[in-house]
Amino acid sequence: MPDIAAVKAALAAQRIETPSWGYGNSGTRFKVFAQQGVPRDPYEKLDDAARVHAYTGVAPKVSLHIPWDRVDDYAALAAYAKERGVELGAINSNTFQDDAYRLGSVCHPDPAVRRRAVRHLLDCVDIMDATGSADLKLWFADGTNYPGQDDVTARQERLAESLAEVYARLGDDQRMLLEYKFFEPAFYTTDVPDWGTAYAHCLKLGPRARVVVDTGHHAPGTNVEFIVALLLREGRLGGFDFNSRFYADDDLMAGAADPFQLFRIMHEVVRNGGLAPAAGIAFMLDQCHNVEAKVPAVIRSVCNVQEATAKALLVDADALAAAQRDGDVLAAHAVLMDAYDTDVRPLLRALREERGLDPDPVAAYLRSGRQERIAAERAGGDQAGWGA
Numbered sequence: 331m332p333d334i335a336a337v338k339a340a341l342a343a344q345r346i347e348t349p350s351w352g353y354g355n356s357g358t359r360f361k362v363f364a365q366q367g368v369p370r371d372p373y374e375k376l377d378d379a380a381r382v383h384a385y386t387g388v389a390p391k392v393s394l395h396i397p398w399d400r401v402d403d404y405a406a407l408a409a410y411a412k413e414r415g416v417e418l419g420a421i422n423s424n425t426f427q428d429d430a431y432r433l434g435s436v437c438h439p440d441p442a443v444r445r446r447a448v449r450h451l452l453d454c455v456d457i458m459d460a461t462g463s464a465d466l467k468l469w470f471a472d473g474t475n476y477p478g479q480d481d482v483t484a485r486q487e488r489l490a491e492s493l494a495e496v497y498a499r500l501g502d503d504q505r506m507l508l509e510y511k512f513f514e515p516a517f518y519t520t521d522v523p524d525w526g527t528a529y530a531h532c533l534k535l536g537p538r539a540r541v542v543v544d545t546g547h548h549a550p551g552t553n554v555e556f557i558v559a560l561l562l563r564e565g566r567l568g569g570f571d572f573n574s575r576f577y578a579d580d581d582l583m584a585g586a587a588d589p590f591q592l593f594r595i596m597h598e599v600v601r602n603g604g605l606a607p608a609a610g611i612a613f614m615l616d617q618c619h620n621v622e623a624k625v626p627a628v629i630r631s632v633c634n635v636q637e638a639t640a641k642a643l644l645v646d647a648d649a650l651a652a653a654q655r656d657g658d659v660l661a662a663h664a665v666l667m668d669a670y671d672t673d674v675r676p677l678l679r680a681l682r683e684e685r686g687l688d689p690d691p692v693a694a695y696l697r698s699g700r701q702e703r704i705a706a707e708r709a710g711g712d713q714a715g716w717g718a
């Protein structure tokens with residue numbers, strides 16, 4: 331059986347990165363809903379992220395999105411984060427909100443548009459230099475809507491050239507994380523639609539290019555944990571964008587729609603050594619709160635990832651291996667399900683208390699009165715929001 335002290339140590343060492351855009355206003359393509367107390371600038375987003383870390387103890391990093399988190403002095407922003415007990419994580423690029431990008435960015439048929447997009451990506455690396463961020467996270471909205479609209483192969487060539495230029499600019503301790511998504515906003519072809527395309531580009535680029543698995547970016551029924559196991563085996567999994575979905579890229583709270591899938595993913599992570607810091611896996615959230623309050627929703631997601639990790643750590647690896655070796659299908663499945671069916675909440679409550687944290691981070695945050703305080707303090711000004 332797994333050693334509980336070792337399970338607790340692994341859980342205490344896990345690092346979950348929260349997204350700056352998870353604290354701002356968001357919505358659907360129909361409407362962005364404003365909430366009281368939402369941050370008005372990147373500094374206030376960091377204040378929120380710091381509270382998530384303070385209550386959970388496992389969320390010390392914050393991903394930024396450029397230009398949504400644009401500031402004059404990125405070193406000052408990094409210093410501000412540090413003062414609050416968090417640090418800046420991945421820099422997410424944005425090549426999908428300019429009019430110039432109607433037909434794509436790094437895959438656009440016009441070299442001038444491609445240059446503009448690459449320039450933005452290079453600017454993001456400059457920001458990484460200033461913030462100390464190690465990861466450049468790339469997702470491209472590039473694709474086509476109609477057969478014949480553009481040359482699919484030429485688009486791949488343009489993508490490869492653009493990525494190579496940015497990769498060459500990275501420092502030795504910086505990585506490129508390439509995210510895929512099977513459709514949307516393009517509906518006929520997408521230029522990085524799946525892990526295989528991302529992996530092929532990463533292989534050509536070099537060892538510091540890795541694939542990001544956003545759990546909401548697959549066709550229904552896709553076996554995401556298989557992709558995770560394969561990329562880990564190849565040393566090319568860079569990290570996760572955790573969120574959950576019922577239909578498409580729903581960006582709901584991680585672990586809300588399918589906690590069993592999150593467990594199966596974390597089982598492959600644990601099985602393949604992905605929790606060890608040396609594996610370099612970034613456990614990031616990418617969610618867009620819409621109808622629920624921001625900070626408690628991020629806390630909830632962090633806790634959900636923690637619960638799935640705890641269950642994965644409780645899998646009796648020896649018993650599982652023995653059952654698999656014996657070809658005992660039912661026994662092997664039962665070993666996995668025993669771990670999944672374990673109520674890990676007492677374990678996590680105990681772990682938090684041992685670390686001087688409240689056993690129930692969401693309740694503790696709500697009890698603190700901070701939500702009401704920021705609603706009053708942050709009245710006026712322009713709230714940060716999706717698309718801004």
Ligand SMILES: [Mn+2]
Pocket residue numbers: 469509544571616
């Ligand atoms: Mn994502």
